Amino acid sequence: MESLGIPRDDIVYALGRLENEGVVLRGSFRTEVEEEEFCYRRILSRIHRSTIDTLRREVEPVPPSAFMRFLLCWQHVDPAVRLRGEGGLLAAIEQLQGFESASGAIEEEVLLSRVSDYDPVMLDRLCLGGEVLWGRVSLQTDGDQNGGPPPLGRSSFSRATPITMVLRDSLDWILGPNGQDAEGLTGAAKEVVEALSRRGASFLSDIVSATQRLPSDIEEALWTLAASGRVTVDGVEALRQRLGGTARRPRRNGRDNRGNRRSGLDRRRGYSRWSLLESFDPVDDRSEPIARQLLDRYGVIFPELLARDALTYRWRDLVRVLRRLEARGEIRGGRFVSGFIGEQFALPEAVELLRKTRNADPDGSFIALSACDPLNLAGIISPGHRVPSVVRNRLVVRDGLPIASMENGSIVELANVDPEIMDQAKIALSVPISHAGDPMDRPDLVSV
Template identity: 30%
Template sequence: PLAALPAFLADWQGFGTLGSGVDGLREGLGRPWGDPAPAPVWEEEILPARVDGYQPAWLDALFAETELAWAGCGAQRLTFLLPFDRELVVEPSDDPELETALAEVRALFPAGAGRFTLAELAAHSGLASAELTRRLWRLAWLGVVTNDGFAAVRRGIESGFEPATQPPPAHGHGTRRRLRFAQWQGTRPLVGSWLPTLPGPAEDDPLAVEELVRDRVRLLLQRYGVVFRELLARELPALQWGRIARTLRLLELGGEAVGGPFFEGIGGLQLASPAAVRRLERGVVDDRVVAIPALDPASPCGLGLPDLPALPRRVAGNWTVWHGARLVVVVERRGAALTLHVPPDHPTLPAFLGVLKQLLGRAVRPVPAITVETVNGEPAATSPYRPALAALAQTVTDGQGLRLLRRW
């Protein structure tokens, strides 16, 4: 039944089974490989949900020890990949904006291959660091430059991907006020080194083009196990249904994919990898509790399938919590609105609400406090679920809501 789809996707993508540390993160990045998401969401939601106790140092270690890279794929959106996988998700384009961007890259970077600090690029281009920073981020989101680490992205998130500017002189004084340290740091050159990632020419050999599309299909089958039109609507253009459906059928003929009505309620064609078919035959794990961010590739939010339960919008700050195939908690607006589908005395309720502790305690930009305004549409302060919320964190009544504070 379609109700089993969320549990299957979570199980297929390793939720609750990956462990922690660099090895857990390496495995955790395997399924969302090539998936586009807003830059902050990766370390605030997707990776902490997948890898127990996620720490940014683990991601830094992977960048330092492997060829892991990130690629921009739209305004302040990025994905993780290996350099030789880039053509799977970033395809050549004759967009005039891209042509202009490529010319700008050639002007900003010295000729020849290499990695360059912002200071080196400023010396070469003659641009001030602030203007150069703006240009690099704009080019990064177009996918034509990147940085060799993730620390630059973290710093960009803190500053809104804009360099901090010197504040105006204080009123009545001729000297400029001192910058606070964070502001001063924001005006300094970005960490790491930058490198161009210019797309190669469009392939004109039909056999090579077909093999590239086959690799894209294999990437999608590795990520989802089962693919169908609605699931791929949120992918980058090169990975959407209309671009890969014909090749999917060819892989089915070759035995790399299996067609069938794996989930009832999906009107069109469904194809699965043989490994996913075997997983489906074993049945979904019905006693695992998993919390899935709405923007995670494993999330059913936004699919628009009528037989799924009511789900929140596919935006940052929304989560769903599942007990096997059953939806038990919906978190919206970073905890402001909770919908609970179990009674207040349910024995597993503390585990279901553990996502709120995760928001308060995550390693990257933890939420300082969660103000729960409503529970099941009623004021949180008088909700029968208040004792369960109070058991998670320090609780302060805030009007008709409850303010949850992390216990130190």
Template identity: 30%
Template structure:
């Protein structure tokens, strides 16, 4: 039956071709020894490009010469085929391969075709027709494709891939993200610090969180000297994004090669004649100077005023320092968001006289390091957006609207979407419905999606794995890629604010702590989950030497006399907190 249908189809085609020839709309010609039927409009092209003898009686209008007859024929072949070999075109038209290759190269220069390796099994020249058997495709022969045909093939292939991916629940992404950012298997040494900074390049985080929470959770043996070595050697640059109460501020870290694309644009230029303007003029030479040198250069009254002006410039995105020491010194003099307890000063005895500095004695706000201008920010928005899109993929694994919006990037999600869509067409990532409830505008590399799916396929997730993070840490998915869970019985809403903490249990948000732990929002009533959360909170606070935490309220109610307060209070006590009249307190013993 199939054979009869095929025979019938051939007969019908022959009938139609005969009708076209009789109507003078097509002509019979011989191309490369094979009888073919061609549109009469191509008569002149076939004669001039291939030397084909034409039948008599063709109207003169169809015999007029054209500018590029062979280019027209080859371009049409490309438009009506998928990826093909030049040898196949040569066999079809009875031409030498060199002539066809030159024609294709001209078309490629005009942007009409492109070359490469598009198919897993390249077609042999015999697929072109009866005469093609004389030509054998080499294993490394370049394939060609019309640019518009290739674009359509890519878009249809990507659409098919998107439809084949089953989205994972948001909880899977919440488990995936901390591991993606090296919290589950921390890095080691100064190279680990550099790797962590590269993944977090350009993200503003409270200065007090960088060395108390963010870097130590990613690098198991982290010490401040590692960061200082990277900054003093010029491998890493830090930049300010605005001051916070308590001598804290938003700070980002940047690998030097990425800094022009990730440093913030500087705020308005200081008023002429101001100390800030004089400092910028002094630093414009390109050098790096200690604060004392800048005082001499500017003729300022004292070094304190110079340091204060430098911090004004730092928070407005103008200057930086070649160590992190000034930030540490600044933080030690105020109530920063993630305050770390200071060690008691060491005492020395000289001839029976104590030389220990009193803990309350005033100290310089700047303890060293040389100040310089930040690298000049790249002004081309397209180049910045391209680098930012690549960093987003590296930072989050899966880029969503929420993760882009949480960073406040110039151009917002619309700009990032355009760049990531270009990445998709180039094969660098895929777009699709990767995480449930977050829309179809999500981007990730294929390998990342496969890795993410392993977190959705866990039949038995790690038992009660808790993790305490700064709310502003990019490893916290809530308030960014994922929305905050809601409690209808509480008016207070969580946010990605400086000084706030979150505790995740198996990726789910269990606790949210306001600054200093005074207000707690509990998003689970499960006692075992709360036990894991409070234990990790206490362990983290002790390990990172955070200042005193005092929990006074849970879900808007006092800690005493309520069911929620009683349960959480008991678990806090198990973790090492102490009951006080105000609530439950965990003090840091020096």
């Protein structure tokens, strides 16, 4: 400043006025300079764009098979990096929240394949402690885009009904601004929603008293509402009971022994409270939290990868958020996986793990996945046949490539490999994902 022959205070004053006008920016732009600096806004923008372009050029894309091996590690499905304990289960749920899997597979196969010492009691504690809840959220987000509550389906809850485990703190942005009301409902379902709206979370017996209907009618209405994404129940005991046996049906003649009403209910189901599945402090713009969740789930994201994800947002809206995060230096942009066009984005730690995975030699191990697992990406990131996301369907992956699948009890070969490798893949398909002798195999023995 002295070289200009102008007093320092005058220069600082002039730069301050230019800063107020948006012409220059104040900050620290060079590591070797300790004092405060000013930079012309357009010059800084050019430097920023040049830096981002340089970082993008540094990325070397990996083949889809290497990306699949990366995903198996990133989501802790690879046995070498599986999670442990209740904290590990919570981390797995946080990573997967928003992705809907069939209710008959989400606990028995999806969570079990990520937590090596999984015990159903862990999930009980997380749910009953108020940290985790379950529900069907995709119909809620569809209702948000259509401007109304989710429609009431005709079918009741079954093992095929898609649900997700969600951290209670994340419910506001996962569900969005939709509220729950009785509009469009009739009969027992309408009365149940009205009762829950008035009374809040309620036990089954309380809802029966409020509606003066048969317990069997109320129970079936609750599960129909749960299947349509309108209600949930605290804990997973009621869910296990529903999936483990046949739902009670009302008698044809409509009679019921009212004097013995409580004894007619399954008492273990009565321990859980039902409530409306709705957000408490809705988030209007859900694009950024959804973008961050998808990055946390996959590490690297691009449109094709999200084909089965219920939490997807319009890609053009996500791209705006992702570019903003890239400009802040929070994520990286570029082409990380070959064979796909368009922009791709990744977390910095995912880029590092992707490099390590690419440089590591495949070990030839077989990993079995449920077809309802988020990593059932056969036919999506790899060419060929898609494995339907149906309960009891499974597939086996070797070195990042899908080798074979079991669909409706039949083996389907997904790759041309040596007969010996195919035989080993078929053996892997026959081994259950759940632990042999674990209480998970006998829901009636699970205790809370």
